[in-house]
Amino acid sequence: MVTPARCPAILIAAPASGQGKTTVTAALARLHARQGRRVRVFKCGPDFLDPHWHRLASGAPVHQLDLWMNGAHDCAQRLHAAAQEADLILIEGVMGLFDGDPSAADLVQRFGLPVLAVIDASAMAGTFGALAFGLQHYRPGLRWAGVLANRVGSARHADMLRKGLRDDADWMGAVMRVQPGTAAANAGTGKPGALLPERHLGLIAAHELPDSLERLDAAADALAATPLGQMTASDLQRWATDFAPPVQPPAVPPPLLQGRTVAVARDAAFCFIYEANLHTLAQLGARVVHFSPLHDAAVPECDAVWLPGGYPELHTAQITANTAMQASLRAHVAAGKPLWAECGGMMALFDAITLADGSTAPLWGLLPGHVTMHKRLAALGPQHLTIAGRHTLRGHTFHYSTAASTAPVVARTARSGEAVAADAGEALYHHGSIHASYFHAWFPSSPEAVAQLLGAQAS
Template sequence: MSTLRYCPALFLSATSSGQGKTTLAAALARYHNRAGRRVRVFKIGPDFLDPMILARASGAEVEPLDLWMVGEPACRRLLYEAAAEADLILVEGAMGLFDGTPSGADLAERFGLPAAVLIDARGMGQTFGALALGLAQYRPGLRLAGVIANRVGSERHAEMIGEGIPSEVPFLGALPRLDEAALPSRHLGLVQAAEIADLEQRLDAAAERLAGTALAELPPRVAFREPGLASAPTIKPVPRLDGLQIAVARDAAFSFLYAANLRLLRSLGAKLSLFSPLRDSLVEADAIYLPGGYPELHLETLAANRAMLASLGTHVDAGKPLYAECGGMLYLLETLTDKDGRSGQLAGLLPGHGRLQPRLAGLGMQSMATSAGELRGHSFHHSTMETPLTPSTYGIRQRDGGRGEPVYRHGSLTASYLHLYFPSAPEAAAALFIAEQRR
């Protein structure tokens, strides 16, 4: 018989993107962390930037939860393990409460998480209540903790909103505009946590605004069930990765990386080392992992580091595997042009040219089918690329099964716009870093 673990938990969602979910989730995490509580935060769906902020706010690593990419069994295991060590579990949603298939509401209902829904109240009075009632009644099986009015302009504005909320809808309070706690953003989302010099002050300011509100109270306890044997991780030792040295790019230009990916590679026997394409002049390893990030923001520095570019060329010329995702792939092209029209000559290991676009060029959950299994992940980029290469395969769109991002294999190099979640198919992930003659 499976056992239960109990922990206060709250799912934070909104009516759409851009409502202030991450600011509120970070404020709650920092508020309870300052009160001496151990806080674990999770983020719905594929995301690299929000978790950086949430990790700073909570003092603990933030992992993704997603019924499709991560899978229900693994999500259940992550929540069960967190309940053993935390005094509070917070889960931040993505987009709107019911958006996507599966949606945040699907996950909250599956695991019995009470949902608090943030509504931007600017320009709204009693109509706020009608919207709140619709959210409460749209899915009867969803456990609604209540609604929160955000960016309220004054005490009178808050009173107007409160007057229009039906008695059957729990009202968790009104929050003013938190200009001093606002989190800056750019074309791919929030600015990286390490780049916000006064992030700690912003987090503290946001936390202080919660004092005395209903949100400052611990939410109800949730029962998290022990995963059964069927949901145990499928990771098995893979002898051919034992002792394999994998160098992973990690700096301000290349930081879009799931911690679970690195844990998986280590569990399969690989030895990992970190290097910086911005600062280092040499990289030596059996395989290289270039994750996504913001190479376009560091174009001049990356282009000027010819020693690192030559080192990557030496690695590929020796037939050693190099796996690159999104920004990592752009770094391997001949040239990359930023949004202001400035270009830089880069590695030239992948023939072609990349260019930043003013609008989103790719978005969505996708998988990559391989002979060793189906790796799941997502695409999200503002750039396009031109290359004479013929793709070796294509990603598969989750929403309709159609053709997704092209995947290129050029010598020992594998590159795509896809950001892959390695635990979704461990054997397939391992194969990305194994030289052809060793497979």
């Protein structure tokens, strides 16, 4: 009989996006990892970029927790497993605490987690206390750990914020605003008080910056001066949470890709990869090999290719210049071998792209059509996609471009709770051995659908 696992855990939330949740979560993970503790970090909701920082900070794999995309059973399984091996579990929330359906607050109440609120206090004083009070009491029964003030201007400002709280015990400290001349200012983040720089899809991934660890250490050092950062192993026990084992053991996918090799693109242009997706491929029996479309001359010897999302629009010159890779991918498709492309991976397959500045660049030309970048979001939200009318994948869409293609559309995504519409949702294009869509799939939601996209026989 599997028993509950007990471990200190906390969800870092905020009243809105952009308050500094990611920086605080990564800083807290780095601080405790430096002290020798085993830290496991999760990200609430679909996100590829924040986990790069959390993995670097904690030294451990980072997985998503989403009551819709994962399902409650999968979330319970991942939390229970983490609690068995960790000294501290950190979960970064998504958007505002009560935003979305399901929200971070729904996850909190499902698993009895305490909430630490991070509030950008750069333009407030007494209202800080009102905001903290509202977050704590808006939904009855919420476990509360306290509030951290972020981007604070001075010690006097911090004192004003603390005095605005109803209960002084809620004060977890203040993190000061980053000043001109610091790493954040030099990186041009455009957001005072931010150590982790951003671009149009979110944070710049940790592996893209030469000083990523130095940035994390600077954030951890700043947090170390706060009551939150000074908590000892004994203090952390106030956040101890019992994680019950899942009611049923996790289902093991059938070995539908046994004996097959799947080549997964992975570099600065193609980096939107859930760790759980790679694990699912391994569970299906696939041998996974990685390659770089930007730098390698050819696709590795394989039976199928997965091109995940990323930033092809930032690397068009390299994509175009690497004619050997283009020829290798073309040969792969001409041989009838499967290729599954998601969002940025799909974009690179088209004939050309119009960038945000109005210029046009050629792409691989394996999928007929043209991509156009926009300065505003073109689509965002949870989606599901049914493959071959039988197996349904869950995931999400998030992109700043639109595509026009003559390739056949064999299916479309739909939002949670909505029916598939002929003129809505993300298209699933099928062209030769290519399947491509803006849709980002969460592979554990339907390993059978993934296996079909990568060449397994329908089951």
